[in-house]
Amino acid sequence: MLYNLAQGPLVWVAFILFVAGSVYQVTRLLALTRKTEAHRWGRTPDAGPLSGTRPADGLSGRWTARLRLSIAGTQPLTIGVTVIFHTLLFLVPLFLLAHNILVDEAWGFSLFAVREKLSDYLTWLFLACALFFLLRRMLLARVRALSSFQDYYILFLAAAPFASGFLAYHQIFDYRMVITLHMLLGELMLVSIPFTRIAHMFLFFVLRFLVAHEYSLGSGRRVWR
Amino acid sequence: MLDRALTEVAASGKTTAVDTAEIKHMLDRHKAKIKISLRACVHCSLCAESCFLYTSHHRDPRYMPAYKFIHSTGLLYKKKGKVDRACLEKIRDIVWQDCVLCTRCYCICGIDIPGLISLARSICRSQGVYPDFTVSGER
Ligand code: HEM
Ligand code: SF4
Ligand code: SF4
Numbered sequence: 001m002l003y004n005l006a007q008g009p010l011v012w013v014a015f016i017l018f019v020a021g022s023v024y025q026v027t028r029l030l031a032l033t034r035k036t037e038a039h040r041w042g043r044t045p046d047a048g049p050l051s052g053t054r055p056a057d058g059l060s061g062r063w064t065a066r067l068r069l070s071i072a073g074t075q076p077l078t079i080g081v082t083v084i085f086h087t088l089l090f091l092v093p094l095f096l097l098a099h100n101i102l103v104d105e106a107w108g109f110s111l112f113a114v115r116e117k118l119s120d121y122l123t124w125l126f127l128a129c130a131l132f133f134l135l136r137r138m139l140l141a142r143v144r145a146l147s148s149f150q151d152y153y154i155l156f157l158a159a160a161p162f163a164s165g166f167l168a169y170h171q172i173f174d175y176r177m178v179i180t181l182h183m184l185l186g187e188l189m190l191v192s193i194p195f196t197r198i199a200h201m202f203l204f205f206v207l208r209f210l211v212a213h214e215y216s217l218g219s220g221r222r223v224w225r
Numbered sequence: 226m227l228d229r230a231l232t233e234v235a236a237s238g239k240t241t242a243v244d245t246a247e248i249k250h251m252l253d254r255h256k257a258k259i260k261i262s263l264r265a266c267v268h269c270s271l272c273a274e275s276c277f278l279y280t281s282h283h284r285d286p287r288y289m290p291a292y293k294f295i296h297s298t299g300l301l302y303k304k305k306g307k308v309d310r311a312c313l314e315k316i317r318d319i320v321w322q323d324c325v326l327c328t329r330c331y332c333i334c335g336i337d338i339p340g341l342i343s344l345a346r347s348i349c350r351s352q353g354v355y356p357d358f359t360v361s362g363e364r
Contacts, residue, residue, distance in 0.1 A: 032257040071333050074274035145286035146268035146295070200334055203265035207335030215331055224258040 003176060006183040014187035021194030022202065029206050033222035037212060078136070085129035089158060092122050093186075098169070116169075123166050130159035154198050161186040243313065243352050248306035251348050252298075259302045259344075262336045266291055272338065275331035278323060290330035290338045293319050297345035313354040320345045321356045 072079045093099060096119050100110035133155055137143045164182035167173060192198055210220040252259065272290045273279050279288035286292055297316045301308060308316075320342050328339040349355055 029261065032261070071271045071274075071331065075271055078269075078271065140270070142270040142273055142284065142286045142289060143268070145289070146266075146270055146291055148268065151268045197264065197267055200265055200267050203261065204334050207261075207265055211335065211337075213335065213337050213340075214328065215335065224255070 002184075003180045006180050006187065010184070010187050014190040018190040018193055021191070025194045025199055026202050026206070029202065030210075030222075032225055033206070033211055035223050035225050036221040037223050038221070081129050081132050085126065085133070085158075088122055088126040088129070092119060092126060092162070093165075095119075096165075120166075120169070123162055126162050127159060127166070130155060130162070150197055154192070154196055157185075157189045157192055157196075157198065161189055243308065243310055245306045245308070247351055248301065248308070248348055251344070251351065252302055252306055255344055258337070259298055259341065262341060263295070263299055263302065265334050265336055266295070266332075267334060269333065272330055272332045275329055276324075277327070277329070278325070287319075288323055290324075290332070290342075293324050294336075294338050294341040294345075298341040298348075301345065301348060310352075310354065313349050313352055316345055317349050317354050317356065320349065 067073050095111060095114045097113040097116050100113040104110040134152075137147055137151060137155070161182060164178055164185055168175060168179045168182050172178070189198075193201060206222075208216065208220075209218045211222045211224075212220050268291070270286075270289060270291065273284070273286075273288075276288060276290050279285070279290075282288045297320050300312075300316065304312075324342050326339055326343055326346070330338040332338055346355075
């Protein structure tokens with residue numbers, strides 16, 4: 001019963017809410033930053049505070065200085081883990097054989113799928129990254145000082161579909177129960193994207209690339225109305 | 226904190242009631258920016274090292290740029306401006322003592338942290354709450 005609901009109508013409900021919510025969030029964000037201004041800082045980001053070195057140091061000198069002064073330089077481990085975490089978050093479900101078989105059955109086409117063994121290893125890797133973020137949030141005073149319930153919730157939403165998918169694939173516990181849970185968790189994550197802090201997925205690109213500020217990537221000129 | 230006690234600044238003279246409507250009005254003018262910034266912050270703490278006050282205060286989390294904007298403008302926004310003078314005085318210490326508004330904070334998500342901190346300064350100032358740097362005996 002719940003199984004049928006989760007694999008049929010709820011997929012559509014989740015998908016429609018996800019698309020509608022995302023379109024709403026992005027259009028609202030663009031409307032709120034519709035006004036544009038000439039560059040406030042009077043220089044391109046290349047010459048901004050991250051350049052931090054003299055022109056005589058040459059191009060490679062400027063780039064190493066830039067990297068060193070950026071967050072990749074101050075927190076290399078976390079940046080490394082977050083890049084792996086976010087990449088796998090998208091790639092593993094998209095190129096999973098089991099998902100692509102379902103897509104093929106439904107629509108007669110599918111993406112390319114990676115070997116199941118590889119998906120399995122990558123799921124392990126993803127869960128390890130999620131564990132890293134969980135421990136970081138629980139143990140480091142600097143992260144704890146900023147944490148709220150929702151931070152744990154979005155981390156859970158990201159990791160739970162992977163963990164339950166892993167259990168289902170290996171048929172650990174009752175398969176039908178686990179796969180139902182897996183579908184429900186995936187749907188919950190999808191609808192949560194536009195309505196929780198996971199919306200950083202859109203906010204990140206608008207705020208870093210389009211809105212004008214000292215550390216803009218690119219030449220954003222939008223300002224808040 | 227020892228260094229805090231040493232740099233403690235005297236409160237400003239004004240003791241009249243807080244005009245919460247005026248604070249609300251000031252917040253409303255920047256509502257979109259505040260709301261979206263609070264939403265966009267993933268509470269990752271990666272902005273910490275960009276603030277020299279954080280690194281020079283034994284990495285005390287209270288000096289993290291995110292902590293400062295969340296506990297100043299963020300707090301005012303959550304309370305919809307309904308705060309008392311004691312609360313404004315706490316915010317004053319955050320936005321003047323713990324931050325010098327050097328605008329170097331670097332947020333991975335592109336949040337304009339100095340803009341939000343300076344808004345908290347304007348709001349405090351509008352209520353006559355600001356540090357008094359007068360040398361003792363001068364007034
Ligand atoms: C293209 C889309 C996305 C971009 C550009 C992006 C970018 C970022 C950035 C810059 C951070 C801060 C660095 C960090 O703490 O790791 C972050 C953190 C995070 N993201 Fe994303 N993100 C995206 C999509 C997602 C999605 C879809 C989810 C979840 C379903 C997600 C979950 C998280 C979580 C849980 C954290 C916090 C990690 C922590 O505890 O510090 N992200 N993201
Ligand atoms: S780097 Fe940005 S998103 Fe992360 S805690 Fe600091 S202000 Fe928030
Ligand atoms: S503006 Fe304030 S919070 Fe930002 S880096 Fe400077 S002192 Fe730190």
